[in-house]
Amino acid sequence: MAASVSQGYTKMLSPTGLKWPSIYPASSDLFTRTTQAPNPTLGPVKAMAGFFVLPREIRDMVYRHYVAVEGGYVCETEDFVAEEMHGLALRTNPIKFSTLSGNDDLGRLARKFHSLIESLNRFRLDMSKSMLGKYTTQEAYGRLKALYPQYTPLLDALRAATPLLPMREVRGTYGEAPSVFRHFVRDVLQIIHSCNPRAIDRMMEAWLVTRRDPGQMHILSVLHCPIEPWIVPAPYDLRQLDFIAHGYSNESLRGDYWKWRFSAASAAIFFLQCLPDTVRTHVRRLIVEEDQVAVAFPESHGRGFIPFCRENPLLRVERRVNIWRNVFQSHYPFYLPAQHQYMRNLGNETPLDSATITCSVSSWITEARALIPSGMPESSYLLVLDGNPVPQLCTRIFQSIVQRDVAWQSAWTECWKQGRIADASWFEARALDSIFGHPQKTAM
Numbered sequence: 001m002a003a004s005v006s007q008g009y010t011k012m013l014s015p016t017g018l019k020w021p022s023i024y025p026a027s028s029d030l031f032t033r034t035t036q037a038p039n040p041t042l043g044p045v046k047a048m049a050g051f052f053v054l055p056r057e058i059r060d061m062v063y064r065h066y067v068a069v070e071g072g073y074v075c076e077t078e079d080f081v082a083e084e085m086h087g088l089a090l091r092t093n094p095i096k097f098s099t100l101s102g103n104d105d106l107g108r109l110a111r112k113f114h115s116l117i118e119s120l121n122r123f124r125l126d127m128s129k130s131m132l133g134k135y136t137t138q139e140a141y142g143r144l145k146a147l148y149p150q151y152t153p154l155l156d157a158l159r160a161a162t163p164l165l166p167m168r169e170v171r172g173t174y175g176e177a178p179s180v181f182r183h184f185v186r187d188v189l190q191i192i193h194s195c196n197p198r199a200i201d202r203m204m205e206a207w208l209v210t211r212r213d214p215g216q217m218h219i220l221s222v223l224h225c226p227i228e229p230w231i232v233p234a235p236y237d238l239r240q241l242d243f244i245a246h247g248y249s250n251e252s253l254r255g256d257y258w259k260w261r262f263s264a265a266s267a268a269i270f271f272l273q274c275l276p277d278t279v280r281t282h283v284r285r286l287i288v289e290e291d292q293v294a295v296a297f298p299e300s301h302g303r304g305f306i307p308f309c310r311e312n313p314l315l316r317v318e319r320r321v322n323i324w325r326n327v328f329q330s331h332y333p334f335y336l337p338a339q340h341q342y343m344r345n346l347g348n349e350t351p352l353d354s355a356t357i358t359c360s361v362s363s364w365i366t367e368a369r370a371l372i373p374s375g376m377p378e379s380s381y382l383l384v385l386d387g388n389p390v391p392q393l394c395t396r397i398f399q400s401i402v403q404r405d406v407a408w409q410s411a412w413t414e415c416w417k418q419g420r421i422a423d424a425s426w427f428e429a430r431a432l433d434s435i436f437g438h439p440q441k442t443a444m
Contacts, residue, residue: 087282094285094318097271099292100232100262110260112238114295117229119245121182123222127203128188132158135199140192148184150176153426175430177370178363179300189223229296230304232262232270263294265301265319272308281312290321293330299367302381306371309380320384323394327360327385328352357397358405361385 051059101107136144136159145152154174173181192199200219221244227237268288272280286305290298305317321327368383387394415421416429 090282096287097264097268098289100267107260116241140195177366230301263298264288269304288319
């Protein structure tokens with residue numbers, strides 16, 4: 001009896017759920033198996049009621065027979081473990097990057113990209129000098145002032161073409177991080193053009209009159225070029241920059257190809273861009289070793305991490321910059337002593353000039369401090385100045401030179417705010433304030 005019931009009810013249950021029974025009650029034999037279809041007039045409720053008339057012990061036998069699988073269940077432990085460990089390696093281990101170099105082809109690419117990025121920014125600055133004074137509408141002025149209130153005196157002077165600041169004398173970054181000033185120049189061009197589209201045509205006419213023919217350079221491409229200095233460029237990026245910077249780029253840069261490197265930050269950003277979103281969000285810590293001088297304003301490359309840190313608030317970027325092999329080697333101010341300039345032009349090593357030390361360090365620090373106002377989440381980015389292999393000497397240099405210059409700079413700024421420096425305008429107080437030997441050489 002139990003066996004026949006078990007076999008008969010196997011047909012009414014399936015892995016997809018409960019089916020209408022293939023047997024139904026009969027007057028002569030309540031549990032007789034049949035091949036006939038159930039009476040449709042009974043309906044599902046009456047048909048199911050027959051099963052539940054059975055004693056619970058028999059129903060349990062049916063249930064056990066239904067769920068029994070030959071060989072039992074097999075747990076795929078590899079798939080199960082892989083699913084549970086998904087992303088664990090990236091969450092647990094830091095990922096380290098160093099400056100990107102290794103062969104002549106990569107060096108040529110880095111050198112060309114550096115030249116073109118510099119040319120793009122130089123061209124934009126020249127254009128902004130031409131456009132700000134003549135073509136800035138009140139709407140454009142208001143938008144720029146709202147975006148960059150710290151540059152209000154500069155906007156006023158350029159717009160008025162004041163004799164205190166001729167167009168050709170716009171130099172330096174006026175106390176801001178260099179990347180902030182470059183973005184300011186770019187936004188000047190884009191906003192003026194959006195508010196006054198004919199400004200480009202008028203500027204082109206003025207350039208042709210002065211024989212400053214832009215040749216193949218496409219003005220609108222300069223305004224809206226999206227290429228950032230922290231990328232590892234694709235061939236298309238180089239073609240676009242080459243087209244924009246025609247006549248501006250400097251292809252005579254010296255030095256062996258293998259000495260031209262992409263920054264470790266560029267390598268890390270390229271890596272993050274290549275990861276799928278579902279994988280990238282598991283990354284927790286990046287250690288970015290800037291162990292050598294790199295191309296394309298490497299101090300500003302921390303900006304490239306902002307979208308990733310905003311996407312993943314748990315991501316931490318630690319950027320270690322070697323002072324001896326990078327920071328002290330990367331700054332080449334134009335006012336170096338003549339013999340040092342000559343040696344640098346020959347590609348020879350030169351002594352470390354004390355006049356360049358603070359300027360070299362400050363560019364990294366000001367760029368790092370500008371990240372949070374630019375959108376970097378707090379605690380996501382850390383800049384480490386690495387003094388190895390002689391950290392004690394680094395400490396002496398910072399105490400005797402950098403801290404001295406910081407003290408003089410602070411005193412200069414405070415005296416200017418209090419009006420104790422006669423006839424010092426905003427431009428004189430902020431223009432090139434981190435270059436010319438610092439205010440310790442200024443008589444007060």
